[in-house]
Amino acid sequence: MSQPVPEPPRVGQTLAALRQSRALSMDELSRQAGVSKSMLSQIERNQANPTVAVVWRLANALGVPLAELLSGDKPAAAPVIATVPAHAIPALRSPDGQCELQILGPLELAGQFEWYHLTVQPGGALVSEAHEPGSREHLSLLVGEMMVEAGDERSRLKAGETARYAADQPHGLRNPGSQAAVALLVVIHPV
Known part of the structure; x- marks a missing residue:
């Protein structure tokens, strides 16, 4: 009896939340990451599983670690007050x-x-x-x-x-x- 193959991580929700928290349009993120707008849309709607190279470009454009996008978790909310020493x-x-x-x-x-x-x-x-x-x-x-x-x-x-x-x-x-x-x-x- 074979074990079911685990599903790849779904980065759509995480990607959408990070993009919105940075007030980036799909066009802006597309330009910054070098990923087509249609691909971004498909990823955010969980209709496409991006390659590692695409996730890496998106993580760099968003300024987050690759693991944060791959976790599939909703990103933690930014603090209401951020203090810079x-x-x-x-x-x-x-x-x-x-x-x-x-x-x-x-x-x-x-x-x-x-x-x-x-x-x-x-x-x-x-x-x-x-x-x-x-x-x-x-x-x-x-x-x-x-x-x-x-x-x-x-x-x-x-x-x-x-x-x-x-x-x-x-x-x-x-x-x-x-x-x-x-x-x-x-x-x-x-x-």
Whole structure:
């Protein structure tokens, strides 16, 4: 008497839940994973069992371990409140050490919507090339003073003020003061 052959894992429910929890459309996941939209649809409806290569591409695109997709379990719900300890917030420093950008936004939003805690030492400058057409930046100065430059225009900012400016042209932030300038910087890229 032969044993019944176990059924392969059904990843459809897990795939659909992960895709939806990341607010990804089938088109977006298809593009990111290199898997056709029709195949994704069939997998999510448990009408197709994907190859290991397809599951691997989907897991990478979703940023989860391969085993999580193969388990067939419904993924655990994201916590209502996720706390990031101060030591785990990534930071970028300019080569001269005069500017520091702490990356406050989640990395999966990079290139769409970004926000930073910016510190510029006296005499320091953060100068950027033009971002894609339609990009905007919003700088809210918390401490010190800052000179905002966008294209040929300049504006001096005092603590408590916010500057909103086009970032689809060369732009820069300079600290002309005698103390460190601290600000929140939001970058919005067109969708």
